[in-house]
Amino acid sequence: MQPGLGRGGRRRAESLVRRVLGLAGLRPSDRLGQHFIIDDRAVGEFLKPITRAAEGGLREALEIGPGAGSITLPAAGVLDRIVAVELDRRLASALSTLAPPSVAVVVGDGLKYAAVSRAPLVYSNTPFNLSPAIVEALASNNRVSAAVLGVQYEVARRMVARPGSRDYSRLSVLVSLVFEAELTGVVKPQAYYPRPQVLTAVVVVRRLRRWRSLYSVAMELAGCAFTQRNKKASKVLRRCLEAAGCTPPRWLETLGDARVWMLEPWDFVRLAEACRG
Numbered sequence: 001m002q003p004g005l006g007r008g009g010r011r012r013a014e015s016l017v018r019r020v021l022g023l024a025g026l027r028p029s030d031r032l033g034q035h036f037i038i039d040d041r042a043v044g045e046f047l048k049p050i051t052r053a054a055e056g057g058l059r060e061a062l063e064i065g066p067g068a069g070s071i072t073l074p075a076a077g078v079l080d081r082i083v084a085v086e087l088d089r090r091l092a093s094a095l096s097t098l099a100p101p102s103v104a105v106v107v108g109d110g111l112k113y114a115a116v117s118r119a120p121l122v123y124s125n126t127p128f129n130l131s132p133a134i135v136e137a138l139a140s141n142n143r144v145s146a147a148v149l150g151v152q153y154e155v156a157r158r159m160v161a162r163p164g165s166r167d168y169s170r171l172s173v174l175v176s177l178v179f180e181a182e183l184t185g186v187v188k189p190q191a192y193y194p195r196p197q198v199l200t201a202v203v204v205v206r207r208l209r210r211w212r213s214l215y216s217v218a219m220e221l222a223g224c225a226f227t228q229r230n231k232k233a234s235k236v237l238r239r240c241l242e243a244a245g246c247t248p249p250r251w252l253e254t255l256g257d258a259r260v261w262m263l264e265p266w267d268f269v270r271l272a273e274a275c276r277g
């Protein structure tokens with residue numbers, strides 16, 4: 001038994017993780033964000049929204065970072081087809097010996113797959129350092145209708161934040177431009193082997209609007225503006241627009257004393273439109 005995996009076989013996820021890590025001869029890597037779910041209730045936090053999505057007709061999925069398969073194998077029971085992309089070759093090879101035929105375990109960078117996948121559903125208990133990049137890739141891939149994502153709790157708060165709140169950020173703007181997002185559950189560190197330092201939140205996103213090329217410019221401007229979130233928006237935006245080679249529109253002055261953290265997501269789209277002329 002791996003150190004820290006707990007006693008007895010009362011958890012299905014726990015015995016699966018033990019088996020796959022044994023097969024792979026692997027010690028979890030911090031660099032790859034390898035924390036594996038060993039608690040069946042935590043698996044349920046992902047499986048419930050995945051099942052709802054499947055019942056709603058999203059029956060093919062991309063999984064990013066299946067690890068030891070704690071979510072993959074139960075999800076295979078409710079989905080018709082899963083492509084599970086894992087960066088760690090040893091894990092992928094061990095998991096593929098246990099996965100049913102409806103699951104294709106692929107070695108690769110899940111981030112690249114997120115941007116081009118044709119599957120309508122994506123799920124991932126994400127490597128935390130990649131979460132915002134995964135959200136960004138999914139937003140720009142119009143084929144993805146919904147995603148179930150485990151992210152660091154603070155990132156989840158930023159994903160669902162509205163203008164005016166402390167957590168409102170570039171990521172909030174991105175999510176609200178294309179998705180409806182809901183924080184549906186929380187997974188504690190003790191549900192993992194090894195334990196991470198942070199809480200995981202499960203966030204379900206559903207596409208509201210198609211990604212438009214204009215949003216890339218809007219997000220560039222939002223990224224620039226949120227480096228000075230407490231400053232006067234008109235001043236900061238003027239500087240950001242000029243840096244992007246755009247002429248600031250006259251209506252910037254109507255923002256008055258509003259600060260960057262008060263801007264609505266659509267303000268950035270209007271600016272991008274003005275930028276395109």
Ligand SMILES: C[S@@+](CC[C@H](N)C(=O)[O-])C[C@H]1O[C@@H](n2cnc3c(N)ncnc32)[C@H](O)[C@@H]1O
Pocket residue numbers: 032033034035036037064065066067068069070071085086087088091108109110111124125126127128130
């Ligand atoms: C937090 S663990 C989650 C593992 C499993 N899904 C679970 O919930 O128990 C993240 C997994 O993503 C894998 N990973 C890290 N970077 C990746 C990348 N760029 N593409 C695909 N998988 C990646 C890690 O090897 C690890 O298996």
